[in-house]
Structures are given as C-alpha cells and as structure tokens.
Amino acid sequence: MKIKVSIADDHPIVIQGIEKMLDNHPLIELIHTSKNGESLLRNLKTALPDVLLLDIQMPGQQGDELAAYVTQHYPEIRIMVLTNMDHPFHVRNMFKHGVKGYLLKSADKYELAEAIDSIYKGSNYIDRLLRDQLLYEVLDNKKAHNIPTITKREKEILDMIASEMTSPQIAKKLFISLSTVENHRSNLFLKLGVKNVVGLISKAAQLGLIK
Amino acid sequence: MKIKVSIADDHPIVIQGIEKMLDNHPLIELIHTSKNGESLLRNLKTALPDVLLLDIQMPGQQGDELAAYVTQHYPEIRIMVLTNMDHPFHVRNMFKHGVKGYLLKSADKYELAEAIDSIYKGSNYIDRLLRDQLLYEVLDNKKAHNIPTITKREKEILDMIASEMTSPQIAKKLFISLSTVENHRSNLFLKLGVKNVVGLISKAAQLGLIK
DNA sequence: ATACCACTGGGTGTTTCCTCCTATTTTTCC
DNA sequence: GGAAAAATAGGAGGAAACACCCAGTGGTAT
Numbered sequence: 437m438k439i440k441v442s443i444a445d446d447h448p449i450v451i452q453g454i455e456k457m458l459d460n461h462p463l464i465e466l467i468h469t470s471k472n473g474e475s476l477l478r479n480l481k482t483a484l485p486d487v488l489l490l491d492i493q494m495p496g497q498q499g500d501e502l503a504a505y506v507t508q509h510y511p512e513i514r515i516m517v518l519t520n521m522d523h524p525f526h527v528r529n530m531f532k533h534g535v536k537g538y539l540l541k542s543a544d545k546y547e548l549a550e551a552i553d554s555i556y557k558g559s560n561y562i563d564r565l566l567r568d569q570l571l572y573e574v575l576d577n578k579k580a581h582n583i584p585t586i587t588k589r590e591k592e593i594l595d596m597i598a599s600e601m602t603s604p605q606i607a608k609k610l611f612i613s614l615s616t617v618e619n620h621r622s623n624l625f626l627k628l629g630v631k632n633v634v635g636l637i638s639k640a641a642q643l644g645l646i647k
Numbered sequence: 648m649k650i651k652v653s654i655a656d657d658h659p660i661v662i663q664g665i666e667k668m669l670d671n672h673p674l675i676e677l678i679h680t681s682k683n684g685e686s687l688l689r690n691l692k693t694a695l696p697d698v699l700l701l702d703i704q705m706p707g708q709q710g711d712e713l714a715a716y717v718t719q720h721y722p723e724i725r726i727m728v729l730t731n732m733d734h735p736f737h738v739r740n741m742f743k744h745g746v747k748g749y750l751l752k753s754a755d756k757y758e759l760a761e762a763i764d765s766i767y768k769g770s771n772y773i774d775r776l777l778r779d780q781l782l783y784e785v786l787d788n789k790k791a792h793n794i795p796t797i798t799k800r801e802k803e804i805l806d807m808i809a810s811e812m813t814s815p816q817i818a819k820k821l822f823i824s825l826s827t828v829e830n831h832r833s834n835l836f837l838k839l840g841v842k843n844v845v846g847l848i849s850k851a852a853q854l855g856l857i858k
Numbered sequence: 859a860t861a862c863c864a865c866t867g868g869g870t871g872t873t874t875c876c877t878c879c880t881a882t883t884t885t886t887c888c
Numbered sequence: 889g890g891a892a893a894a895a896t897a898g899g900a901g902g903a904a905a906c907a908c909c910c911a912g913t914g915g916t917a918t
Contacts, residue, residue: 448755453664544659587864600846602904615867622906632874632906635811637848638858647849798894813874826897833876834894843876843904 438465439556442485444476444502445469445518446494450541454489454518457545464552473502480506485513487552490535492519492526500533507534514555518543524569525583525643527562537561583643584627591645593620598637598646649676650767653696655687655713656680656729657705661752665700665729668756675763684713691717696724698763701746703730703737704855711744718745725766729754735780736794736854738773748772794854795838802856804831809848809857 441464445451451469458464467483470476473496476488488506492499503515516537517530527538537555539548540563551561562570586594596606603621607614625631628639640646652675656662662680669675678694681687684707687699699717703710714726727748728741738749748766750759751774762772773781797805807817814832818825836842839850851857 447753449661449664449668449752451664452667452756453660453662456663456667457660541660542658545663589865597845598849600842600849602843604904612865613867615869616865618906619866622908625906631811632813634808634844634848637845638809638811638852641849641852800895815874823895824897826899827895829876830896833878836876 438463439487439552440465440467440483440485441487441489441552442467442476442479443469443489443518444471444473444494445489445491446471447491450491450518454548457548461549464549472496476502477505480510480513484510486556488513488515489518489539489552490515492517492521492530500529503530503533503535516551516555516561521644522563522566523642524566524573527566527570531560538566539563540566586624586627586645590620590624590627593617594624594636594640595646597621597633598640649674650698650763651676651678651694651696652698652700652763653678653687653690654680654700654729655682655684655705656700656702657682658702661702661729665759668759672760675760683707687713688716691721691724695721697767699724699726700729700750700763701726703728703732703741711740714741714744714746727762727766727772732855733774733777734853734855735777735784738777738781742771749777750774751777797835797838797856801831801835801838804828805835805847805851806857808832808844809851 441458443451443454443466445454448471451471455466455469458466467485468479470479472494490499490503490506494502499517499519503517506513506515514537515535516539517526517535518539518541519526520541522540530538537551537560539551539561543551543563554561592610593606596609601609603617604614607617610617621633624636628636628643630636630639637646652669654662654665654677656665659682662682666677666680669677678696679690681690683705701710701714701717705713710728710730714728717724717726725748726746727750728737728746729750729752730737731752733751741749748762748771750762750772754762754774765772803821804817807820812820814828815825818828821828835847839847839854841847841850848857
C-alpha cells in the first residue's frame with residue numbers, strides 16, 4: 437500500500453516537477469493535483485490522500501484558511517506546506533492551522549520523499565534551516581518572530597503607511613487625531629520589533645501583512 | 648533536428664518540472680541542466696544549446712550578469728528568462744542584457760513550448776500580461792518603470808537604509824558627511840519616483856534592488 | 859464588577875527626514 | 889583632453905518621525 441499524495445499549487449511547473457520527482461517511487465503515489473482551492477476540495481470528494489502538499493500563496497483562498505478547512509473536515513489528511521516563504525513566522529502560523537510539515541520549494545527529490553514519508557509516519561517535518569531558526573528563537577527566548585496579534589485598526593493604518601501616506605494624512609483620512617495615529621504606529625513598531633518605518637515595511641512584507 | 652534547450656535554475660522542482668513538460672516533445676530536446684552560474688558555464692563548454700532558459704535569482708551570479716556574459720561569449724544562444732518576477736522593469740533590464748524572451752514560472756507546457764519555438768525562430772517572446780503592461784507604458788508615455796541607473800554608491804546607501812539605518816548612522820559608517828548621504832537619498836527618491844523611504848523600500852524590493 | 863484591551867487623545871522634546879538651493883572635486887568615458 | 893556623470897559637502901528651514909509620558913472611554917470576557 438503506497439502513500440497517497442495530493443498536490444495543490446497554481447504553478448504547472450511545480451506540479452509537473454513534483455510529479456516527476458515522485459514518479460516510479462516505490463512507496464509514494466500521486467492521486468490527484470489541483471491548481472486552486474476549489475479544485476482541491478472537489479478532488480478531495482473523489483478520493484482522500486494520506487498527505488497533501490499545499491502551497492501558501494494561491495489565487496482565491498489563502499493557504500492558511502484552506503489548511504484550517506481541510507484540517508477540520510478531513511482530520512485524517514496530513515498537510516505539508518510547500519512554499520517559497522522562508523520566514524519562521526509562516527511556519528508557526530501554518531502549524532497553528534493544523535499542518536504537519538513545512539517544506540521549501542528549493543527541496544530536491546530526496547528531501548521531498550523523506551518529508552512525505554516522515555509526516556505519513558506521524559512525525560512532523562520542517563525544513564532544516566527553518567527548524568534551526570525556530571529552535572534558536574526558543575533557546576534565545578526571542579519574541580521577535582512570535583508576532584503578537586495586529587488589531588484591525590493597526591492593520592488599517594499599516595496599509596496606509598505602506599501606501600506612502602504620512603501620519604497627518606492618515607489622521608485626516610480616518611478622522612482621528614495625530615496622536616492616535618502615532619500611538620498606533622508605535623504599537624506596530626513594538627509588536628513587530630522594529631526601529632522605524634523602514635523596518636516596519638520590510639517586516640510586514642516578509643510576514644505577508646502587506647502587498 | 649530538434650531545438651536544443653538548456654536550463655539554469657537553482658530549484659530542482661523547476662528543473663524537473665520543465666524536463667517533464669518538454670519530455671517527448673517532437674521538436675524540442677533538453678541537452679543539459681544547471682543549478683547555478685558556474686555549472687552553466689561548464690555545461691556550455693561541452694555543448695551549445697539553441698535556447699537557454701535562465702532564472703534571474705540564483706545563488707552567486709545574478710541573472711542579468713550571467714545573461715550579459717552568455718550574450719557576449721555565445722551570441723548564437725537565444726536566452727529566455729524564466730522567473731517569478733512580474734515587474735516590467737525586469738523585462739526591460741533583461742532585454743538590455745541581450746535576452747530574447749521573458750516567461751513567467753506560472754506558464755504551462757503549451758506556453759513554454761510556444762515561447763521556446765518562437766524565440767528559436769527569431770521572434771522575441773514576452774509573457775502576455777507583461778507585454779500588455781509594457782505597451783501600456785509606452786502608449787501612456789510613462790517613465791515610472793523606466794528606472795534610471797542606480798549608481799554603486801547609491802546602491803550601497805540603499806542597502807543601509809533598508810537595514811534600518813538612519814542617515815546620520817550611514818554618514819558615520821561611510822566616513823562622509825550627512826549632506827552627502829541626504830543627497831544620495833534624494834537622488835534615489837527621484838530616480839525611483841517615490842515620495843519617501845516607505846516608497847523607496849517598496850519600490851526597491853519590487854525591483855529586486857534589495858533583499 | 860472588575861480586569862483586560864482596543865481605541866482614543868494629549869503633551870513635550872529630540873531627532874530625523876526631506877526639500878531647495880549652490881558648489882567643488884573626482885571619476886569615467888568618448 | 890574635454891565633457892559628462894558621480895561623489896562630495898554645505899546651509900537653511902519646515903515637516904514628520906520617534907520616544908517618552910499620561911489618561912479616559914467603551915466593549916467584552918471571566
């Protein structure tokens with residue numbers, strides 16, 4: 437009995453690449469591939485995989501919502517994220533949504549097969565570099581990547597900052613005082629652990645909070 | 648006589664994906680694949696492809712330098728960029744360095760084959776969306792994406808800005824006066840057509856100038 | 859009912875940003 | 889060798905950012 441694998445990724449090249457990598461593998465078989473969330477959900481109704489390879493950035497539904505949905509409705513499927521996003525934040529975030537593995541798209545066929553095999557057997561799998569980074573964070577007691585929740589208002593203001601608006605402009609547009617805007621700004625700096633607006637933009641982009 | 652194709656991309660998944668896409672194609676054959684610039688140059692010494700599929704972001708050499716080198720030393724090779732970067736700037740930039748085609752990694756096998764075929768036959772090929780955007784820029788007489796050259800010093804300072812350094816800090820580190828740093832800043836704003844550092848960072852990231 | 863938290867607003871002071879000038883020296887290129 | 893571009897530096901001024909405070913209000917969860 438082979439391990440049944442399904443892929444959801446909007447890039448044909450990636451799908452074909454994985455197909456080729458798993459081709460003729462003695463223990464793994466590919467049962468279906470999906471270009472987007474809807475297609476995936478349709479496929480899941482026809483046959484259930486043991487392991488689902490899931491991209492984070494896809495048109496329509498976001499990977500984290502999709503992961504949460506699949507985890508809830510098909511708890512027996514083990515989800516492995518397959519992405520280019522190499523920030524520990526995303527690892528934490530996706531594991532919160534029930535995934536069991538996190539693999540980068542730079543992986544080769546041996547890594548891919550090993551990752552699939554180990555999460556099928558019940559272990560978790562995280563890309564080596566990211567695993568080390570997460571471990572380092574824990575040992576170092578760093579909170580930097582353990583991002584606190586960004587509130588609705590903060591997110592709103594973050595977006596406006598990112599579109600090159602100054603604090604006075606934001607205050608005017610939101611009908612609130614300059615002080616309030618600057619308070620929100622400062623809170624964003626604190627929460628993301630950055631020193632200035634440059635860091636804010638970089639970090640927020642890295643975390644997928646903007647753009 | 649088939650069209651001889653070579654790939655240079657640091658992601659095994661992408662290489663395998665393209666291999667699979669071109670497998671059994673009646674008119675196209677893959678003669679070698681390379682994971683980085685060095686490996687590519689070594690491969691070129693053994694056999695010459697008609698078309699080279701080249702990634703922009705690779706460890707070590709950057710895609711544009713590599714393209715320029717190959718264009719100069721092997722003018723008979725037609726280079727097609729294969730990348731995720733979907734900004735018109737990169738199209739302009741890579742064509743400046745002698746490439747003949749620009750394809751996004753979201754392409755499917757038909758697009759891939761068509762693109763290879765058309766640049767082999769002497770036409771250029773640009774992803775449809777990017778082609779439209781470029782055309783729009785021309786018709787609209789927009790200069791926004793026609794980014795002037797960023798000088799070495801400006802690049803240096805841009806990197807320091809991106810690492811959250813303030814102007815006084817940069818001045819101190821480079822042993823130049825604050826005025827000079829601020830001049831370079833202003834010039835960067837002008838060249839990238841932005842209003843403040845936020846815009847600078849976003850634009851620079853978009854253009855691949857930083858990170 | 860009380861404790862928490864998001865959102866709001868204010869004050870005060872320093873630093874940095876950003877713009878608009880001008881101007882000299884050095885490097886690069888044809 | 890002469891022109892153009894890049895790098896350097898200065899002043900002057902206003903706007904914005906950033907770092908500290910503090911404090912009231914309204915919702916909500918225990």
